[in-house]
Amino acid sequence: MALATSSTITLHVNGERRTLPVDHRTTLLDALRDHLELTGSKKGCDHGQCGACTVLIDGRRAVSCLQFAVAAEGREVTTIEGVADGDTLHPVQQAFIDLDGYQCGYCTPGQICSAIAVIEEHAAGWPSAATEDVRPEAGAPPLDADEIRERMSGNLCRCGAYVSIVQAVARAAEAAQGESAQDKSAQGGDLAGAEAGTAVTA
Amino acid sequence: MTTTTEATRLAGAVGVAHTRVEGLDKVTGAARYAAEHHFTELAHGWMVLSTVARGRITAIDSAPVEAMPGVLAVLHHENAPHLAEASGFFGPDPTVQVLQNDRVPHVGWPVALVVAETPEQAREAAESLVVHYEQEPHDTVFRAGHPDTYTPGDDEDDSVEISKGDMEAELAASAVVVDEWYTTPEEHHNAMEPHGAIARWEDGRLEVIDTTQGAFATAQDLAALLSLDPSSVRVVSEHVGGGFGSKGLVRPHSVLAAMAATVVHRPVRVVMTRRQVFSLVGHRPATAQRMRLGAHADGRLRALDHQASSYTSRVMEYVESSAAISRVLYGADAHHTVNRVVPLDVPTPRWMRAPGEAPGSFAVESAMDELAERCGVDPVALRIRNEPAVGPVSGLPFSSRSTVACFEEGARRFGWAERDPRPAVRREGRWLLGTGVAAATYTAGVVPSTASVTAEAGGDFTVRITAADIGTGARTALVQIAADALEVPVDRIRMRIADSDFGQAMLAGGSTGTRSWAHAIVAAVAELRAVLVPGMEIPADGITVRGNSLDAVRGLAKLERHSFGAQFAEAAVDIATGEVRVRRMLGMFAAGRVVNPLTARSQLVGGMVWGLSMALHEEAHRDAASGGLVGGDLAGYHIAANADVPLIEADWVDEVDPHDPTGIKGLGEIGIVGAAAAVANAVWHATGVRHRQLPIRPDRVLAAAAERG
Ligand code: FES
Numbered sequence: 069m070a071l072a073t074s075s076t077i078t079l080h081v082n083g084e085r086r087t088l089p090v091d092h093r094t095t096l097l098d099a100l101r102d103h104l105e106l107t108g109s110k111k112g113c114d115h116g117q118c119g120a121c122t123v124l125i126d127g128r129r130a131v132s133c134l135q136f137a138v139a140a141e142g143r144e145v146t147t148i149e150g151v152a153d154g155d156t157l158h159p160v161q162q163a164f165i166d167l168d169g170y171q172c173g174y175c176t177p178g179q180i181c182s183a184i185a186v187i188e189e190h191a192a193g194w195p196s197a198a199t200e201d202v203r204p205e206a207g208a209p210p211l212d213a214d215e216i217r218e219r220m221s222g223n224l225c226r227c228g229a230y231v232s233i234v235q236a237v238a239r240a241a242e243a244a245q246g247e248s249a250q251d252k253s254a255q256g257g258d259l260a261g262a263e264a265g266t267a268v269t270a
Numbered sequence: 271m272t273t274t275t276e277a278t279r280l281a282g283a284v285g286v287a288h289t290r291v292e293g294l295d296k297v298t299g300a301a302r303y304a305a306e307h308h309f310t311e312l313a314h315g316w317m318v319l320s321t322v323a324r325g326r327i328t329a330i331d332s333a334p335v336e337a338m339p340g341v342l343a344v345l346h347h348e349n350a351p352h353l354a355e356a357s358g359f360f361g362p363d364p365t366v367q368v369l370q371n372d373r374v375p376h377v378g379w380p381v382a383l384v385v386a387e388t389p390e391q392a393r394e395a396a397e398s399l400v401v402h403y404e405q406e407p408h409d410t411v412f413r414a415g416h417p418d419t420y421t422p423g424d425d426e427d428d429s430v431e432i433s434k435g436d437m438e439a440e441l442a443a444s445a446v447v448v449d450e451w452y453t454t455p456e457e458h459h460n461a462m463e464p465h466g467a468i469a470r471w472e473d474g475r476l477e478v479i480d481t482t483q484g485a486f487a488t489a490q491d492l493a494a495l496l497s498l499d500p501s502s503v504r505v506v507s508e509h510v511g512g513g514f515g516s517k518g519l520v521r522p523h524s525v526l527a528a529m530a531a532t533v534v535h536r537p538v539r540v541v542m543t544r545r546q547v548f549s550l551v552g553h554r555p556a557t558a559q560r561m562r563l564g565a566h567a568d569g570r571l572r573a574l575d576h577q578a579s580s581y582t583s584r585v586m587e588y589v590e591s592s593a594a595i596s597r598v599l600y601g602a603d604a605h606h607t608v609n610r611v612v613p614l615d616v617p618t619p620r621w622m623r624a625p626g627e628a629p630g631s632f633a634v635e636s637a638m639d640e641l642a643e644r645c646g647v648d649p650v651a652l653r654i655r656n657e658p659a660v661g662p663v664s665g666l667p668f669s670s671r672s673t674v675a676c677f678e679e680g681a682r683r684f685g686w687a688e689r690d691p692r693p694a695v696r697r698e699g700r701w702l703l704g705t706g707v708a709a710a711t712y713t714a715g716v717v718p719s720t721a722s723v724t725a726e727a728g729g730d731f732t733v734r735i736t737a738a739d740i741g742t743g744a745r746t747a748l749v750q751i752a753a754d755a756l757e758v759p760v761d762r763i764r765m766r767i768a769d770s771d772f773g774q775a776m777l778a779g780g781s782t783g784t785r786s787w788a789h790a791i792v793a794a795v796a797e798l799r800a801v802l803v804p805g806m807e808i809p810a811d812g813i814t815v816r817g818n819s820l821d822a823v824r825g826l827a828k829l830e831r832h833s834f835g836a837q838f839a840e841a842a843v844d845i846a847t848g849e850v851r852v853r854r855m856l857g858m859f860a861a862g863r864v865v866n867p868l869t870a871r872s873q874l875v876g877g878m879v880w881g882l883s884m885a886l887h888e889e890a891h892r893d894a895a896s897g898g899l900v901g902g903d904l905a906g907y908h909i910a911a912n913a914d915v916p917l918i919e920a921d922w923v924d925e926v927d928p929h930d931p932t933g934i935k936g937l938g939e940i941g942i943v944g945a946a947a948a949v950a951n952a953v954w955h956a957t958g959v960r961h962r963q964l965p966i967r968p969d970r971v972l973a974a975a976a977e978r979g
């Protein structure tokens with residue numbers, strides 16, 4: 069008898085249980101985009117090289133193109149569609165709008181999911197390659213521009229929005245932690261002047 | 271509701287920072303890009319690309335693949351719908367004549383499309399398809415002086431080669447001469463959204479959701495290719511995940527999706543893999559450029575010779591006009607510029623952000639830096655000294671030219687005055703430090719376009735125009751432009767874009783989009799004013815008028831119209847590893863009227879990031895034996911990541927261009943122009959070594975340092 073090539077699985081996505089039949093070869097990313105119509109998670113490479121498909125799995129960031137949907141059963145998956153609190157945007161989302169942390173918007177959901185995780189990883193004291201003193205007793209390094217750049221480097225942005233992405237993450241981290249992102253001055257007072265005026269509605 | 275457009279004169283929306291109209295959709299994942307629309311019965315196409323660089327297909331073993339689970343069709347040259355040849359918005363485009371014959375012109379040419387019920391089935395079937403080829407010897411190696419090099423164009427066309435004065439005499443009489451070669455590699459756009467389209471037949475019309483910079487041109491081209499009435503094809507591209515030229519015109523995925531939808535009578539989605547993007551959407555060809563500059567002792571140019579060569583494919587001629595920038599930047603008594611090409615068995619290169627100007631500026635602005643060094647003149651002063659009063663080749667006046675203001679203001683902000691001109695004298699630990707500068711310019715073009723404006727009964731105005739927002743902020747900028755034209759607040763404008771049914775309009779490319787669309791909207795508003803009488807009743811379905819900017823654009827005086835800028839960069843070079851880090855960049859630009867400072871700054875900074883990436887990272891490796899790319903994906907082709915990019919600042923000097931009613935010049939390209947040269951010049955200032963070959967890789971830095979001893 070031929071082995072089954074598909075299964076019906078149940079995924080926990082954005083707090084909901086979703087049952088769907090999938091080909092065993094279907095990635096979590098394709099299950100989200102093609103089966104659950106959650107197209108906010110983007111496909112830039114399908115090879116784990118760009119970060120556009122970043123989602124949160126059990127609270128940790130992960131590239132959803134590099135895992136099979138069947139392997140995500142029983143895990144809590146949060147996508148860009150699930151990070152806001154009802155109509156209230158997550159502070160990272162709001163900062164991306166206000167500081168223009170995007171252009172075409174295609175890398176943006178992945179950037180935002182990554183940034184949410186970065187802020188939590190940092191708050192939990194995780195070091196990065198940019199951290200000078202990685203001894204546990206040194207505590208969390210300041211989340212300055214270099215730390216943000218390093219920690220956000222798994223998410224490519226071909227539009228080159230990095231400068232304002234770093235500013236947006238710094239601002240959201242500040243809001244989330246109620247503490248000043250330490251390298252604000254290094255991030256440039258002039259550019260902060262690029263802040264938005266009124267929102268245009270159309 | 272009565273009309274109030276004349277009633278109140280409000281403070282203008284143009285020039286004020288506005289967050290993006292579609293911002294909420296982009297940060298919540300609600301914005302849908304082309305491949306993200308769902309239809310019942312959607313079938314999935316997967317392309318099969320050639321694995322040989324030249325030859326012909328002798329057989330395609332489609333029968334076993336047709337029997338695989340879920341497979342609906344295998345399209346190839348023996349069974350695919352016929353495409354009309356002479357179509358193309360800018361002339362015939364053989365790069366989209368897919369599945370029409372057995373010829374294989376390069377690695378990565380589409381040889382079949384497998385259509386199946388699911389993407390997994392389509393992919394497995396496509397990868398199982400055996401294609402037999404008869405291979406022919408190929409040549410994919412570009413080099414200066416390749417024997418097949420020719421000068422394109424004809425006697426009528428003076429754009430490819432222009433000369434004036436006696437070059438050899440001026441060079442011989444020059445006190446200082448620079449004569450060097452500069453090379454740039456094959457580069458790829460890599461918009462984050464890979465090319466994808468969904469095609470379906472709906473009530474007798476072909477409806478295509480595509481990722482394109484120009485929905486109107488794409489619809490026209492698809493209609494012509496498929497021999498359909500132009501009105502029976504509709505293309506929409508509401509959100510586009512970056513383009514940079516790669517989505518400028520119809521591409522093979524849309525043609526294949528339309529063919530497949532016609533054959534299987536179902537909606538069909540075709541999305542390129544990242545690797546397929548590397549061979550099917552164009553790229554920037556490698557260039558080799560010889561620069562000869564001859565100058566008086568004080569640095570004033572007597573001779574400027576810019577000879578550029580690059581490659582094209584055997585499918586279609588594309589000329590990377592790298593030397594064109596020298597016709598704008600500097601005058602000289604003897605002035606010669608030429609763009610030559612050599613055809614190779616490679617995918618067809620096409621427009622990529624600042625086509626011509628990006629590689630051309632690396633050559634001329636590196637050479638100017640070498641001239642400054644040899645004359646002992648400050649690089650900023652040298653450029654100001656060579657500022658032309660009129661177009662150096664055309665003799666036409668400039669509509670406006672604020673290069674000097676850009677250099678002066680940029681130098682002030684960057685702290686240029688404190689710079690020690692000597693190279694290789696600043697060290698910080700293992701890092702050598704240096705600063706560099708370069709000039710930037712890009713043509714300010716405009717193309718006649720149409721738009722419609724509807725005065726709605728509720729008092730709002732709806733604008734419809736086949737513009738595209740590929741990340742430029744165009745949608746928001748057009749709201750601001752329309753608000754000012756109508757003299758109403760921005761919240762009364764509803765902007766509808768990116769639908770070919772809205773009529774002809776310029777595509778988003780060549781920094782012409784916003785300016786062209788602004789002209790059309792202004793024309794439509796003028797038409798509306800002609801029919802609206804203050805106090806008149808607006809019917810329930812509104813009053814709609816169309817405007818066409820043809821007359822306004824034709825009426826523009828023939829002038830040299832360009833944006834300009836000055837690029838500054840600071841680089842640190844690791845003497846142990848050869849790594850180059852850019853520490854800061856500043857770009858000062860003069861680009862006419864800036865509509866939305868928030869998105870304008872993003873666009874300029876984005877261009878400068880491209881320049882940094884071009885200087886240090888980007889390089890596609892083509893294997894001479896197979897003719898294909900090695901590592902043609904985002905792991906093998908490095909584009910600047912977040913950690914590569916320092917604080918980059920972009921700003922502009924106020925510039926009023928009295929010769930254009932909109933005052934807009936465009937910002938899409940100029941950010942990259944000159945940026946790579948500024949970085950390369952900073953690397954010279956840090957190390958004392960010239961890098962005339964991009965990218966400036968660590969191994970090249972170490973090898974150059976070792977050679978120098
Ligand atoms: S799509 Fe998953 S990393 Fe690129």
Ligand code: FES
Nearest residue numbers: 171175225226227
């Ligand atoms: S905003 Fe376009 S790729 Fe990041």
